[in-house]
Amino acid sequence: MNVMNLSTPSGLADVLGDKVKEYDGLQFLLVATADGFLVADSGQKHLNKEWDANRIASMAVSFCALSHSMADECDLGVVQGASVQGDNGMMLARLILSGEAEYVLLASFENRINNGLANWALQKIFESVSDCLKK
Amino acid sequence: MLLKVVFAGPMGSGKSTAIGVLSDIEPVATEAKNNERFKVDKPTTTVGLDYGEILLGDAGKVALYGIPGQERFDFMWPIVAKGAMGVILLLDCSQDNYIEKLASFADTFSKWVDPGSFVVALNRGTENDLEACNLLVEKRDVVMPVFMADPREKDDLNMLLHVLISNAEIRLLQE
Secondary structure (H helix, E strand, O other): OOOOOOOOOOOHHHHHHHHHHHOOOEEEEEEEEOOOOEEEEEOHHHOOOOOOHHHHHHHHHHHHHHHHHHHHHOOOOOOOEEEEEEOOEEEEEEEEEEOOEEEEEEEEEEOOOOHHHHHHHHHHHHHHHHHHHHO | OEEEEEEEOOOOOOHHHHHHHHOOOOOEOOEEEOOOOOOOOOOEEEOOOEEEEEEOHHHOEEEEEEOOOOHHHOOHHHHHHOOOOEEEEEEEOOOOOHHHHHHHHHHHHOOOOOHHHEEEEEEOOOHHHHHHHHHHHHOOOOOOOEEEOOOOOHHHHHHHHHHHHHHHHHHHHHO
């Protein structure tokens, strides 16, 4: 259970909400601190099943951290993100460095969205979220 | 031979430190900036897992796994615990409600690992802490030895591993 009361950077929830509306096939977005606390999320109502955004945030952070460790182990160089592909869609995660703070951005796309489109959308969302977090 | 040992316990109990001290390889770590310094004052915290190895030459190796101790990462616990021959449950007695943590971690990890394969290690404890933990363990009707141990001390950690492996051997002989 997350009990810490993190302050959400001003406007971040709006940015995520706008992006979910803007990009076709984007199911949800969330931003978490690098130690697994949810900062903001949007779009979960598009999913059929109930979800716990706090839990997904912690999972996204673990997933990102393991991906970074694995890439380090395999000498892949600097890692920008990681992806999960399933029959029903795809999730992309990106690490965001903002000053001294680190965040993880997670985006979930429907299966009709191809990798190229999803990665392009993620890059645009990453830029907007990074700008918002710097403010 | 590959033996898998899991270090469990709450955040700040010394799991990453213990694996770093014991491991013969560069440990795999998944550290992130800790935003809960009001709870445990350390700069980073494990968010995925820790991994290290004790190399036993031709005899194989002991794989050392550490969990992230916060409950929000409990989805990692069964993943890490799967196939473990034993659990070293680390507790820092200077933390609030460490006794409750002993009970909750023992209950939780007993779902995946035989509760007779646990060793409890108390850091920064007193004789009273030791007694309180022994009392709690006795009520559980399992062999769960409780020791004072410093996760920075290799001798302490080796002792815990020896006890864990010896208990496993005894159980195998009894089966």
